[in-house]
Amino acid sequence: MIDYAKDEHHDFLGGTAKALADAGLQKALTRLTDTLMAGNRRGFATLPDSDRLRDHAKAIKEHTLAHLDRYLEQLEASVLKLGGKVHYADSAEDARRIIVDIAKQTNCKTAVKSKSMTSEEVHLNPALEKAGIEVVESDFGEFIIQLAGERPSHLVAPAVHQTRESIARILSEHTGENLPDDPKILALTGRRLLRKKFYSADLGITGVNFAVAETGSVVLVTNEGNGRLTTTCPRVHVALMGMEKVIPRWCDLPVFLKLLARGATGQTLSVYSTILTGPRRAEELDGPEEFHLVILDNGRSRVLATPYRESLQCIRCGACLNACPVYRRIGGHAYGGVYSGPIGSILTPLYDSISENPHLPHASSLCGACQSACPVRINIPRMLIGLRELQHHGKPNRLESLAYRLWKMVLERPWLYRLALLGGRLFARPFAKDGWFRHLPGPVRNWTDVRDFPAPAARPFRDRWKELNHDAS
Amino acid sequence: MMPRDTFLKRVRQAVLDGNRTGSATELPHRGGIGWQGAGADPVARFAKEMQAAGGHTHVVADADEAWQVVGPLLTDRAARRILLGNSPVLDRLGIGDRLLEAGLEVQVVDDLTCANCRDTFFQADLGISGVEYLIAETGSIVMAAKPTEPRSLSLLPPIHIAFADAQQILPDLFDLFDLFSPSPTPGRRMSPPPSALTLITGPSKTGDIELRLVTGVHGPGELHVVVLT
Numbered sequence: 001m002i003d004y005a006k007d008e009h010h011d012f013l014g015g016t017a018k019a020l021a022d023a024g025l026q027k028a029l030t031r032l033t034d035t036l037m038a039g040n041r042r043g044f045a046t047l048p049d050s051d052r053l054r055d056h057a058k059a060i061k062e063h064t065l066a067h068l069d070r071y072l073e074q075l076e077a078s079v080l081k082l083g084g085k086v087h088y089a090d091s092a093e094d095a096r097r098i099i100v101d102i103a104k105q106t107n108c109k110t111a112v113k114s115k116s117m118t119s120e121e122v123h124l125n126p127a128l129e130k131a132g133i134e135v136v137e138s139d140f141g142e143f144i145i146q147l148a149g150e151r152p153s154h155l156v157a158p159a160v161h162q163t164r165e166s167i168a169r170i171l172s173e174h175t176g177e178n179l180p181d182d183p184k185i186l187a188l189t190g191r192r193l194l195r196k197k198f199y200s201a202d203l204g205i206t207g208v209n210f211a212v213a214e215t216g217s218v219v220l221v222t223n224e225g226n227g228r229l230t231t232t233c234p235r236v237h238v239a240l241m242g243m244e245k246v247i248p249r250w251c252d253l254p255v256f257l258k259l260l261a262r263g264a265t266g267q268t269l270s271v272y273s274t275i276l277t278g279p280r281r282a283e284e285l286d287g288p289e290e291f292h293l294v295i296l297d298n299g300r301s302r303v304l305a306t307p308y309r310e311s312l313q314c315i316r317c318g319a320c321l322n323a324c325p326v327y328r329r330i331g332g333h334a335y336g337g338v339y340s341g342p343i344g345s346i347l348t349p350l351y352d353s354i355s356e357n358p359h360l361p362h363a364s365s366l367c368g369a370c371q372s373a374c375p376v377r378i379n380i381p382r383m384l385i386g387l388r389e390l391q392h393h394g395k396p397n398r399l400e401s402l403a404y405r406l407w408k409m410v411l412e413r414p415w416l417y418r419l420a421l422l423g424g425r426l427f428a429r430p431f432a433k434d435g436w437f438r439h440l441p442g443p444v445r446n447w448t449d450v451r452d453f454p455a456p457a458a459r460p461f462r463d464r465w466k467e468l469n470h471d472a473s
Numbered sequence: 474m475m476p477r478d479t480f481l482k483r484v485r486q487a488v489l490d491g492n493r494t495g496s497a498t499e500l501p502h503r504g505g506i507g508w509q510g511a512g513a514d515p516v517a518r519f520a521k522e523m524q525a526a527g528g529h530t531h532v533v534a535d536a537d538e539a540w541q542v543v544g545p546l547l548t549d550r551a552a553r554r555i556l557l558g559n560s561p562v563l564d565r566l567g568i569g570d571r572l573l574e575a576g577l578e579v580q581v582v583d584d585l586t587c588a589n590c591r592d593t594f595f596q597a598d599l600g601i602s603g604v605e606y607l608i609a610e611t612g613s614i615v616m617a618a619k620p621t622e623p624r625s626l627s628l629l630p631p632i633h634i635a636f637a638d639a640q641q642i643l644p645d646l647f648d649l650f651d652l653f654s655p656s657p658t659p660g661r662r663m664s665p666p667p668s669a670l671t672l673i674t675g676p677s678k679t680g681d682i683e684l685r686l687v688t689g690v691h692g693p694g695e696l697h698v699v700v701l702t
Contacts, residue, residue, distance in 0.1 A: 028683070035684055046509075053507035063500045066492055069485040076477075078655070088480035140690050141681035159681050167682055183685035191690050199595055215655045215666055225628060225677040225692025231669070232624040233591075243484065248500055250655060250666070254646045257672075258507060268522065269611045269646070272692065273672040281668045283620035285582070285590045301483045305490035 007151035007333050012359035015334030025161055029331050032160045033322040039266025040319055040373065046268060047258065057255050058376045061313040064248055065304065071213040071246045072295065078216030082278025084291035092122035092298050099124060099205070099238055100131045102292050106236045108133060108202035112194075114222060114230040115139035115158065116207025117316060118240050118296060120151065121338045124205070135205070136197045138226035140190045147174050153332030153340065155318035156264045161331060194226070204234035204288065208241035209315070210256055211293070214249050217277040218293065221260060221270045228274050237279070237288035243295050244304075244312035256315060259375035263317030299351040308383055311346050313376045320370035320380060326363050335360065342370035342380045346387065354391050361387035399443075418462075425456050432456075503647075511609030511644035516700055519642060522612025526675025527688060528696040536566045539699055543568070543601075543634060546697065547577065550632055552599040555579045559621035560603020562636045562701060568601060582621055590623070600630035600693070606649060607642045607700070611674055614698055615649060618669035627673060633693040639702045646672075 009015065019025055044050045064071055076086045087102075089095035103111065111133055113119065125146070128135045137146040141159035145152060147170050152158030159167070168181040171189055179189060206227060210219040218239050220227035231237050247256065253275070261267040280287035303312060321327045321341030332340035336357065337348030345360040354361070361384050364370075370380040410416050431437055432455035440448045447453060474482075511518040520530035531542040547555075555577050557569055572579045580593050602622055606615040614635050618624050627633050643649055653670070657663040677692030688694040 031684055047507065048509070049506055056501055056503055056506050059498060059501040063498045066488065066498060068488050069481055072481060072484060086477075088477045090476070090480060090483075094476075138691070139681075140679045144681065157681065157684075162682075164682050164685070183682040184687050186682055187679055187687035187690045194691070195595070199591070217666060223678045223680075224690045228624065228628050228671065229691055232628060250653065251503070251647075251650050254650045255503065255507065258646060267526070267674070269613055269672060269674045271526070271673065271675050271678055273674075275666065275670040275672075276668065277666040277670070278668055280618075284618060284668060285585055285587055285620065285623040286594070286625050287618060287623075287668055295480075297480060297483070301487040304484070304487035309491045 007336075008338070009336040010356045012334060012336055012357070012363065015336060016330045019330040019334045024163060025331055026329070028160050028163070029328055032154065032157055033328045036157075036265055036318070036322040037373075040262065040322065041266070043262035043266030043268065047262065050262075053255060053259065054375055054377055057259055058313065060247060060252050060255065061376055064246060065244065065309055065312055068243065068246070068304065071248055072243060074213040074248075075211055075216060075246050075293075075295075078213065079278070079291070079293050080216075082216050082291075084216065084278055084293060087292060087294045089122075089294055089296045089298070092296075095122040095240060095294055095296050095298070096124060096127035098294055099240070100127055100133070102236070102238055103128065103133050103203055104131065106203070106290060108234075108236055110197070110201045111135040111203035111205055112138050112197050112201040112230050112234060113142075113205040114207070114220065114227040115142050115152075116205070116240060117152070117155065117338060118207050118242050119205065121242075122240070122296065122298065124240070133203070136194065136201075138194050138197070138230055139222070140187055140224060140226075143190055143194065144170055147171070151333070151338070154321060155316050155339075155341075157318075161333065194229075198229045198233045201234045202236060204230035204237045206230050206237070206239050208239050208245050208293075209260065210253060211241055211246045212248075212250055212253060213246050215277055217250070217253075217275050219253065219257075220274045220276070221257070221272070222274075223265075223267075223271045225272050228272055231274065231276055231288060232286050235288055236290045236292070237276075238292045238294060239276075240294045240296060243297055243300055244314075260315055260317050263315070263319040263373070263375035303350050307386065308346065308350055310378055311343065311350065311383060313378055314343050314347075315376060317375060319373040319375060320378075323369040323373035325365060325367065325369065330363075335363070342384070343378070346380060346383045349387055354387060358391060361385075361391060421456075421460055421462075425458075425460075428455055508645050508647050509610050511642075515609040515642045515644055516639055516702065519607055519609040519612055519698075519700070522610070523675065523696075523698060524612070526612050527678065528612070528675045528698060531697065531699045533699055533701055535701075536571075539566045539568070539636070539701065540571050542697075542699055544571070544575065546634070547572075547575065547599070550599065550695075552632065553578055554596055554598045556593065556597035556600045556626055556630055557581045558600070558602035558626050559583050560636070562603050562638050563601070566636065566701065568636065572601075582623060582626060590625075594623075594625040594629045597630040599632045599634065600626045600628075601634045601636070602626045604635050604637045604641060604698075605670075606652075607637050607698070608644075608646055608649060608672070609642055610645045611672075613646075613672045613674040614696075616669075616671045616673060617667040618671075619667060624669050624671070627671070628692050631689060631693055632695045632697075633673075634697045634699065636699045637701070639700055642700075
């Protein structure tokens, strides 16, 4: 069973130190993020007016969030019309209970699941197992980390922290064979094992990439085809969606399909984009007989009411992770939440708490690479700065406020200001070297320990300005 | 109050509270934004994109040429159990008859029932289907679930051969979505979305092991598209 405590933690600095010391992980992260970013650039290069398409996608998301209640009701009505059922989950606990109840009522004993971050968010697997329902992850990477008892460390490459050797070991332990570390043999072993599960599973559980209010369609995007198998073989399909995944119209879907695949890997389209509109219809030979859509809040409505609403536009492509100089060094597990990278640094403090995750809003150089990479242009730096402000709001530092009071006093009195400048220059002279302070004493050491500070000029600008002014007149 | 009503009421309040700080924008119209099209030769563009995604395209002019592609493929892969869909282009090319003449074990989807289909689907070596459409710009085939073309046909067998008429080609992904509508307008060529509409762009892939590309991890590892011009 998954040990959530191991990967869901509040020890950012500890997790970071561990990741930085792991040479194998460093290599894997560089390979992954370089490859995906290069793909991303190639993918967007094939879309001549991708900037306008991004703007369009963002405008759709903004509009949807501004009328979210209306679109959820429309989605519900469309799903009901198709013969599906809709459930509302206020919390993670609600979602677990609803899905376990569906499984029990439909007499399901075994479940297959296609990759879903939302199901990770609600800790679904242990709840199903506790209720006596076997659940198997079917994305190959997710299957490996399920066997290893871990959590995903990247939105689209969940097992990036595992090597071919460790995957061979994990699979060999599971099958009792001695498997070589050949990627093809390992992946096809996964196929063989999971085919048996697909053959017999009663219940298929998926996330939702997009849900179309107008038609009641849910959309799954995968490269392996596990999303299709999960919604083809079992007789019951449960789709769990964060409520922000709804989009208004059928014609909005290709906009997001074009952007999602490019953002994630640079493909023009992922291998399988599956648009499911209700359960299996009369005379059809496969597909689920029952379709249940579970719509999750779990803190989203709280965020919807704030200026952090923009974070709900995320389509979970992972582009901001690949672009982020921090993620590229520390990987997903160091963040301590379900969602990692720049977007995780916003989502985790908002949904968990800022006080328990004090380092996350600071896990960014504010370079803006995340915002540039985002297919829906989420202004991640703005929200990180906002969270930093919230963090310190109402908690003034006494030394800092004393310093600002002194600063104010000096600025209000020109004679004192001139005196202070003179004093500063005299004080600074012995410490400056080649125009820079590199080592200062006392509390200001905290600054010079980590960066240099330019020394004041020999003649202040004020003096030079007077001369210049004189010359001009 | 029902859990549903409490949920939606909370969302409504959050929308109102949030809208004060943001703005409730209009739902935008796309116009021509993002439409790439396929250039002068959509079939060539399709073939190029499909190849980039790891699939194979065979352009043929008639039934004999089609069989010259498919016959050797079946022999090479030693495919015994063939699952055969039902679509106009398959009829026109007489694929079913040719398979039987070649002495292969052919299971026609039309003859299956829900009660007996699962084992047949899981045991097939190769699936042969038509397609709903081709998309040139992305190199995708579009499959629509229906009684004669179940989802499994293009999913469970390790090899999938899809037959299409060049007439079925659409330049851009956006064009596909113009052909379906939840409330079809009379006089226009539109239909409601099927229970499953799947866009397939190349063979099944995973990069989960050190980014090494492996095909066929879940869906077909080999995808051939035969386009009749």
